[in-house]
Amino acid sequence: MSRPRSTPPPAPIPTPTAPPARGGEATNGAGDSSVYVYPCVDFHNSDVLDMSQHCPSPPPVSPQPVGQLRILWRQLGLREHLALALIAVALLPVLILYGAQRYQLQADALEQTHQTLNLIADVQQRRINLELRRLEDLTRLIASRTQMRLSLAAYAQDQNATHLELITRILTDASQALPELRGIWIRDRAGHTLTQVVTAGTSAQALDAAQIPSPDAAPILLRRLTTQQPELWLNGQLTLNEAVIGSVHLLVRLENIHALLEDFDHQYPGGETVLLLCNSAAAPFAWSARSGIWLLRTAPNTQLNALLKHMACDPVPAAFVDTPAPHTDAATLIHTARALTLDGAQILVYTTARQMTQRARQQRTLLVYVTVSLLLLALGAAMLLARAIGNPIHSLTEGMRGLSQGDYHTRIREQGWGELWRLTHAFNETAQALQQAIQARLRSERELVTLANTDALTGLSNRRHFIERLTQHLEYTRHANDSGALIYLDLDGFKPVNDQYGHDAGDAVLRIVAERLRRVVREQDQVGRLGGDEFAILVARLDRGFEPESVAKRLHETLNQPMTIQGHAVHVGCSLGMVHITPDSHPSQLLKAADAAMYQVKAGKARREA
Numbered sequence: 001m002s003r004p005r006s007t008p009p010p011a012p013i014p015t016p017t018a019p020p021a022r023g024g025e026a027t028n029g030a031g032d033s034s035v036y037v038y039p040c041v042d043f044h045n046s047d048v049l050d051m052s053q054h055c056p057s058p059p060p061v062s063p064q065p066v067g068q069l070r071i072l073w074r075q076l077g078l079r080e081h082l083a084l085a086l087i088a089v090a091l092l093p094v095l096i097l098y099g100a101q102r103y104q105l106q107a108d109a110l111e112q113t114h115q116t117l118n119l120i121a122d123v124q125q126r127r128i129n130l131e132l133r134r135l136e137d138l139t140r141l142i143a144s145r146t147q148m149r150l151s152l153a154a155y156a157q158d159q160n161a162t163h164l165e166l167i168t169r170i171l172t173d174a175s176q177a178l179p180e181l182r183g184i185w186i187r188d189r190a191g192h193t194l195t196q197v198v199t200a201g202t203s204a205q206a207l208d209a210a211q212i213p214s215p216d217a218a219p220i221l222l223r224r225l226t227t228q229q230p231e232l233w234l235n236g237q238l239t240l241n242e243a244v245i246g247s248v249h250l251l252v253r254l255e256n257i258h259a260l261l262e263d264f265d266h267q268y269p270g271g272e273t274v275l276l277l278c279n280s281a282a283a284p285f286a287w288s289a290r291s292g293i294w295l296l297r298t299a300p301n302t303q304l305n306a307l308l309k310h311m312a313c314d315p316v317p318a319a320f321v322d323t324p325a326p327h328t329d330a331a332t333l334i335h336t337a338r339a340l341t342l343d344g345a346q347i348l349v350y351t352t353a354r355q356m357t358q359r360a361r362q363q364r365t366l367l368v369y370v371t372v373s374l375l376l377l378a379l380g381a382a383m384l385l386a387r388a389i390g391n392p393i394h395s396l397t398e399g400m401r402g403l404s405q406g407d408y409h410t411r412i413r414e415q416g417w418g419e420l421w422r423l424t425h426a427f428n429e430t431a432q433a434l435q436q437a438i439q440a441r442l443r444s445e446r447e448l449v450t451l452a453n454t455d456a457l458t459g460l461s462n463r464r465h466f467i468e469r470l471t472q473h474l475e476y477t478r479h480a481n482d483s484g485a486l487i488y489l490d491l492d493g494f495k496p497v498n499d500q501y502g503h504d505a506g507d508a509v510l511r512i513v514a515e516r517l518r519r520v521v522r523e524q525d526q527v528g529r530l531g532g533d534e535f536a537i538l539v540a541r542l543d544r545g546f547e548p549e550s551v552a553k554r555l556h557e558t559l560n561q562p563m564t565i566q567g568h569a570v571h572v573g574c575s576l577g578m579v580h581i582t583p584d585s586h587p588s589q590l591l592k593a594a595d596a597a598m599y600q601v602k603a604g605k606a607r608r609e610a
Contacts, residue, residue: 125338143236146531171197185249262289278344408435458514466528483581484541485548488594491533492573575602
């Protein structure tokens with residue numbers, strides 16, 4: 001914008017200075033649109049001449065520089081003209097884009113942080129809940145050992161210490177297979193500790209002094225000792241014939257949960273995961289991989305601790321995110337919370353506005369670099385370089401969009417040269433690594449499900465999973481007149497094999513029996529190991545004219561065939577009990593009825609042998 005032509009002031013001016021220029025206006029050369037009239041000054045005698053006298057006007061600006069510029073412009077070649085034209089055309093849009101985008105980067109970074117924190121919170125919630133369910137299944141697995149429950153019931157009747165020694169051996173075998181286990185306790189119905197097994201290097205007295213939960217405690221109780229590693233009590237009832245005969249208590253370390261907390265440790269945009277526990281015997285405390293454990297009651301009065309204290313007062317918090325303005329305080333927390341299956345436990349995933357603004361600052365710096373790079377590249381082969389750079393970036397953008405939409409098979413064509421080729425190559429490697437990681441996670445999840453549903457020795461369904469399949473079968477065939485049969489199988493002569501050849505031979509017998517059962521039953525039938533040498537077969541009546549008795553007959557004939565164990569011929573028979581499934585059948589009633597039928601068969605064999 002040009003100013004109006006100025007006139008000399010009426011008063012004399014001591015120095016030949018022009019009026020101050022406004023912001024953005026030139027004050028010299030041909031670029032100034034204003035003409036300044038200077039007063040006449042006699043610099044020899046320092047007297048200011050009167051303006052009424054004739055004063056020679058300043059000489060006009062010579063047009064010679066303009067002519068020289070025109071000559072220089074005509075001498076430039078095509079590449080220079082193209083580069084200067086591209087710079088002139090691209091400079092204004094790039095600067096406008098930079099000015100507009102720099103104010104949106106903060107909001108974009110905030111939105112990205114919100115989405116990432118919620119995604120991470122959901123993932124952490126599922127992973128920690130999965131670990132807690134695994135620990136609950138571990139308790140059920142130990143509590144389901146038939147021999148231990150039978151020995152506990154026998155001890156309650158005759159107070160023979162031999163039963164406790166057998167229970168201790170069973171618990172010792174179980175503890176050796178669980179590295180995270182610190183100890184196992186068995187209590188009677190009155191809450192008195194009958195036996196205990198602790199890991200090496202752990203003082204049993206010190207653990208006893210830590211107040212073992214009562215027999216009717218919750219399935220999972222979290223406790224904290226004097227160390228920086230919290231521990232978990234796993235509690236389960238021991239039942240026999242639907243009667244409570246005692247309780248089992250497991251104390252485990254939480255290395256797996258600690259590893260989950262370490263996955264996101266203040267690395268933008270993941271932030272940090274904090275586990276908040278409110279159901280411990282002491283005051284609520286928090287646990288993170290970076291800061292360890294701290295009590296909220298004695299913690300410093302920081303924004304994070306204030307938030308955790310507020311969460312501790314709310315037993316079931318909803319997912320929430322603090323949304324600061326784009327120009328908020330750097331210490332403001334951006335967070336989201338989720339409740340866990342563990343009573344009174346929550347997870348908090350948070351980051352700070354400082355980290356978010358740091359990311360936005362990096363994006364602004366990157367924007368400046370891109371702007372300068374575009375201007376410099378326009379000096380050379382602008383169109384060729386723009387195409388060479390634009391194509392890989394476009395491919396990367398489409399590839400990232402495909403990854404963001406869940407297409408982990410996305411690959412892009414490796415093109416360009418130098419860093420551009422390495423960038424596209426690194427993208428393909430990253431996409432492949434991400435796909436492999438997701439596939440590995442899915443395999444791990446399937447393996448965990450298989451481990452929870454399968455008997456480790458025989459590969460058959462365990463007791464819990466078999467009962468679930470039986471329940472599903474009953475629900476599916478609720479209105480059928482005859483839905484098949486349930487066969488309860490117990491091995492005859494299995495204990496002498498264990499006593500004579502050892503437990504390895506007994507395990508081999510169980511595996512051979514499981515393989516024979518698989519060969520005899522049909523594909524739609526279900527086979528499970530209920531514990532020890534007891535098996536169950538669900539025979540579904542899907543074919544017209546099929547009789548479950550034929551399956552029972554083949555089972556009996558197959559299992560009565562001798563087998564070779566450790567070079568010795570071993571004969572292990574079986575006793576079968578079968579009940580037909582009716583529309584009003586119940587899983588527990590069916591198992592009881594089949595078990596009773598099996599014991600009648602076994603008792604008849606004993607009478608005949610006697």
